[in-house]
Amino acid sequence: MRPRKPTNKIPPIAAKKAVESDLGTRKKNLLTQSQDLESIAKSLTGVDVNSALSIDERAQQGAMYLDATYWFVGIYDRMQYDEDKNVAKAVLQNRLGFYAYMLDMAVDQTNGYLGLTRVPAVAQQGQRIRDELRAAKVKLDEIAASLK
Numbered sequence: 816m817r818p819r820k821p822t823n824k825i826p827p828i829a830a831k832k833a834v835e836s837d838l839g840t841r842k843k844n845l846l847t848q849s850q851d852l853e854s855i856a857k858s859l860t861g862v863d864v865n866s867a868l869s870i871d872e873r874a875q876q877g878a879m880y881l882d883a884t885y886w887f888v889g890i891y892d893r894m895q896y897d898e899d900k901n902v903a904k905a906v907l908q909n910r911l912g913f914y915a916y917m918l919d920m921a922v923d924q925t926n927g928y929l930g931l932t933r934v935p936a937v938a939q940q941g942q943r944i945r946d947e948l949r950a951a952k953v954k955l956d957e958i959a960a961s962l963k
Contacts, residue, residue: 831892834958835885841951842881848947849874852940859934866932870941873921873928877948880914884955887911904962911959918952 849871856867891907894900925945932938 837954838881838885842878844947845874845878848944855936863934866928867937869928870925870944873925874944877918877921877951881951884914908962911955915952915955918948922948
């Protein structure tokens with residue numbers, strides 16, 4: 816059996832460096848906004864603290880999805896054999912679709928929690944998180960489109 820040679824006929828993710836940079840920036844933004852919201856939540860009670868912590872949880876989930884995507888993209892890009900890359904591409908497309916769906920759900924859930932909050936600071940921070948989650952979903956959709 817002859818050893819396989821790298822062929823790299825399958826196209827890489829478009830602008831991989833920019834993708835990784837954007838994913839990292841969005842993750843950092845979500846984590847920073849999450850920390851800010853946690854600080855605000857310390858002074859709240861009752862329904863207000865529950866809304867803030869629920870929004871914060873969506874930000875944490877979003878950061879987790881972006882982190883996972885970052886690693887999947889990196890692994891996919893480093894593969895050298897077309898057979899391996901085809902399998903990894905299918906997995907990456909599946910994960911991108913799933914994470915984009917989950918981010919979309921997080922946006923909807925965040926909107927629901929925003930409707931419950933009575934604290935302007937929580938509403939403002941929650942809107943920032945919601946917008947960042949939405950932008951992250953768009954980015955995942957763009958990555959998926961570059962794989963077709």
